Amino acid sequence: MDFNIIECVLLAIVTFIFAIDQFSLTEIVYRPIIACPIIGLILGDVNMGLIIGGTYELMMIGNMPVGGAQPPNAVLGSVVAMIFAVKAHMDTNAALGACMIFATFGQYVVTVMFTIMSGLMAKADKAAAEANPKGITAVLNISMAGLGGLFALIAIVAYSAGVGMSDTLTEISKNASWFMGGLGAAGGMMRFVGFAILLKIMLSNDLWGYLLAGFAFALILGNIPATSSAALILVAFIGIAIALNDFLTTSKIKENAGSGMGGMSDGI
Amino acid sequence: MESNAMTTYKDTTPAARVDNKTLNKMVWRSMQLQAAFNYERMQSAGWLWAMLPGLQKIHTNKDDLAASMTHNMDFLNTHPFAVTFVMGMVLSMEQQKMDIQTIRSVRISTAAPLGGIGDALFWYTLIPITAGMTANMAIDGNMMGPILYFIIAFGAEMALRYGLMYWSYNLGTKAVSMMTAHAKEFTHAASLLGVFVVGALISNYGGGTHLGISIPNGQTVAEDGKTMVDVFINIQEYLDKILPCLIPLLFTLMCYFLIKKKNWTPTKCIGLFLVIGIVGAIFGIWGGDYTPLVPVPWNVVA
Numbered sequence: 001m002d003f004n005i006i007e008c009v010l011l012a013i014v015t016f017i018f019a020i021d022q023f024s025l026t027e028i029v030y031r032p033i034i035a036c037p038i039i040g041l042i043l044g045d046v047n048m049g050l051i052i053g054g055t056y057e058l059m060m061i062g063n064m065p066v067g068g069a070q071p072p073n074a075v076l077g078s079v080v081a082m083i084f085a086v087k088a089h090m091d092t093n094a095a096l097g098a099c100m101i102f103a104t105f106g107q108y109v110v111t112v113m114f115t116i117m118s119g120l121m122a123k124a125d126k127a128a129a130e131a132n133p134k135g136i137t138a139v140l141n142i143s144m145a146g147l148g149g150l151f152a153l154i155a156i157v158a159y160s161a162g163v164g165m166s167d168t169l170t171e172i173s174k175n176a177s178w179f180m181g182g183l184g185a186a187g188g189m190m191r192f193v194g195f196a197i198l199l200k201i202m203l204s205n206d207l208w209g210y211l212l213a214g215f216a217f218a219l220i221l222g223n224i225p226a227t228s229s230a231a232l233i234l235v236a237f238i239g240i241a242i243a244l245n246d247f248l249t250t251s252k253i254k255e256n257a258g259s260g261m262g263g264m265s266d267g268i
Numbered sequence: 269m270e271s272n273a274m275t276t277y278k279d280t281t282p283a284a285r286v287d288n289k290t291l292n293k294m295v296w297r298s299m300q301l302q303a304a305f306n307y308e309r310m311q312s313a314g315w316l317w318a319m320l321p322g323l324q325k326i327h328t329n330k331d332d333l334a335a336s337m338t339h340n341m342d343f344l345n346t347h348p349f350a351v352t353f354v355m356g357m358v359l360s361m362e363q364q365k366m367d368i369q370t371i372r373s374v375r376i377s378t379a380a381p382l383g384g385i386g387d388a389l390f391w392y393t394l395i396p397i398t399a400g401m402t403a404n405m406a407i408d409g410n411m412m413g414p415i416l417y418f419i420i421a422f423g424a425e426m427a428l429r430y431g432l433m434y435w436s437y438n439l440g441t442k443a444v445s446m447m448t449a450h451a452k453e454f455t456h457a458a459s460l461l462g463v464f465v466v467g468a469l470i471s472n473y474g475g476g477t478h479l480g481i482s483i484p485n486g487q488t489v490a491e492d493g494k495t496m497v498d499v500f501i502n503i504q505e506y507l508d509k510i511l512p513c514l515i516p517l518l519f520t521l522m523c524y525f526l527i528k529k530k531n532w533t534p535t536k537c538i539g540l541f542l543v544i545g546i547v548g549a550i551f552g553i554w555g556g557d558y559t560p561l562v563p564v565p566w567n568v569v570a
Contacts, residue, residue: 020303023302023305023348024299024300024302024303024314025299025300026299026422026425027299027348027349027425028417028418028421028422029418031417031421033399033402033403033406033413033414033417034414034417034418037406037411037414046411050406050409050410050411050414051407051409053406053413053414054403054404054405054406054407055403057399057402057403057406057417058399058400058403060399114305114307115306115542116306117304117305117306118306118308118538119538120304120306120313121306121308121312121313121341121534122533122535124304124312124313124316124341125338125534127337128316128334128337128338128340128341129337129338130334131330131333131334133320133337136313136316136320137317139304140300140303140304140313140314140317142304143303143306143313144303144304177557177558177559178549178550178552178558178560178561179549180558181549181554181556181557181558181560181568182545182546182548182549182550182554182558183542183545183546184545184558185477185544185545185546185548185549185554185555186541186542186544186545186546187307187545188307188476188477188545189477189519189541189544189545190306190307190308190538191307191308191343191469191473191474192470192474192477192516192519192522192523192541193527193534193537193538193541194308194309194310194312194342194343195343195469195470195523195524196520196523196524196526196528197309197343198342198343198372198462198466199463199466199520199524200524200527200528201339201369201372202369202372202373202459202462202463202466203459203463203524207459207460207463210460210464210467211464211466211467212467213464213467214463214465214466214467214468215467215468215470215471216471217467217468218467218468218469218470218471218472219471219512219513222471222475223512229384229388230388231468231472232380232383232384232465232468232469232472233381233384233385235381235464235465235468236377236381236468239377239460239461239465239468240461242460242461242464243458243460243461243464244457246453246456246457246460247450247453247454247456247457250450250453251450251453254453
């Protein structure tokens with residue numbers, strides 16, 4: 001496989017942008033149908049980009065980044081499939097098959113980044129407490145640079161090492177599976193910290209029952225196939241009814257208490 | 269961390285309406301909602317960054333800005349395109365200088381359900397239809413495929429962002445002034461709703477945390493009455509019989525206790541979960557698709 005420094009640099013730059021775009025910016029440009037032709041332009045075969053991009057896009061329907069789930073990473077998948085197809089002259093399906101280990105690896109990279117970036121929240125909290133908007137901007141920039149940089153690095157490695165990388169990656173992901181499994185489990189638990197911070201402020205002693213009620217309703221609605229995808233909306237509806245009732249009752253009590261007092265003073 | 273304890277703004281005079289230029293800026297900034305996405309607070313830093321132009325206009329007092337920025341760093345997860353609906357709502361409440369706790373509660377109660385609606389509309393409806401239309405054009409080598417895809421998807425996304433921002437900001441401004449007559453009662457009701465929704469989030473988002481221990485327990489005759497099949501005892505299934513999502517609930521309460529009573533920082537809690545997660549995976553305790561480092565006498569299942 002011939003190595004071309006300009007191609008390599010351009011590839012790293014677009015991968016950097018796609019990596020950020022998959023969660024921010026447009027959230028559209030990273031999709032294979034758009035990303036692959038752009039990569040094809042860099043590698044000198046736009047037509048191959050269109051074919052791979054279209055095929056990959058159809059593969060991805062039903063494999064969407066919803067509900068915090070991480071499907072195999074489309075950015076690394078697109079980049080590597082294109083390298084394999086254009087540089088190693090693999091046919092479309094073989095390239096798409098061979099890129100899947102990279103897509104899985106990309107999913108690992110995202111898990112690691114999302115775990116590490118939890119640590120940046122302390123920095124953001126500090127900036128917030130100091131009313132320092134620049135600090136928040138810095139947190140965002142560091143995160144984006146980290147994610148984009150890591151992806152660009154993998155793209156460079158994939159470009160220079162080519163198809164041979166697949167075996168090494170398969171080996172690594174096999175040996176490190178306990179570590180990734182652990183990070184994945186830890187990543188899933190970190191949201192409990194976020195919930196606890198919310199509760200720290202909102203949860204007064206008279207509201208404990210409502211916490212458990214919300215928990216129960218979401219469990220029930222989430223386990224009924226017909227309602228499971230709308231569970232949170234339905235829970236919010238129930239919650240609004242209870243909250244409205246609470247608001248009206250307490251407001252009325254206050255009004256009545258007020259008029260009672262007024263009546264007494266009238267009597268005197 | 270003094271501002272953490274603030275429950276009302278120092279300057280409670282409602283601010284002037286935020287001008288359209290600032291609102292537009294917030295719409296564009298909302299695209300970076302997930303730029304600092306992480307497992308602890310998900311979109312919070314990106315949310316705050318998008319809110320900042322408006323917040324800086326509203327809170328001219330530095331202490332108030334600090335208080336506002338601090339509570340806008342709360343856990344948040346909503347749909348990245350529909351987020352402007354929550355932004356407009358929260359901005360109108362900030363503008364009226366409502367009770368901080370009310371803003372917090374309304375924000376999480378509005379944001380959480382929107383995620384599901386947005387996903388259903390965008391990722392399950394618009395994108396598959398658009399992809400179905402354009403992917404075949406691309407496969408045939410037609411450059412219009414990706415271009416059409418971008419125009420449709422990005423156009424819908426931006427129309428949604430703009431429309432929802434203005435709609436909810438105007439809606440919020442009207443609704444909020446009605447609520448201020450019974451501010452204290454409204455705060456209580458809003459906190460109630462917020463706590464209710466967080467309870468729902470624990471079981472709705474927490475299910476990923478489960479045990480993966482599956483202990484082989486001999487064999488039994490299969491349903492056809494001839495062949496023998498292996499029997500496994502799945503510990504999580506027994507836990508589910510006591511209470512589904514028991515572990516997520518206990519972990520949240522543990523964190524709440526550590527933060528509220530023991531004054532732990534969120535970072536310390538994250539460190540604790542990293543240890544629990546990785547040590548658990550070394551011994552094959554947590555569910556997932558991996559091989560434990562230490563050989564254990566049970567199977568790890570997802």
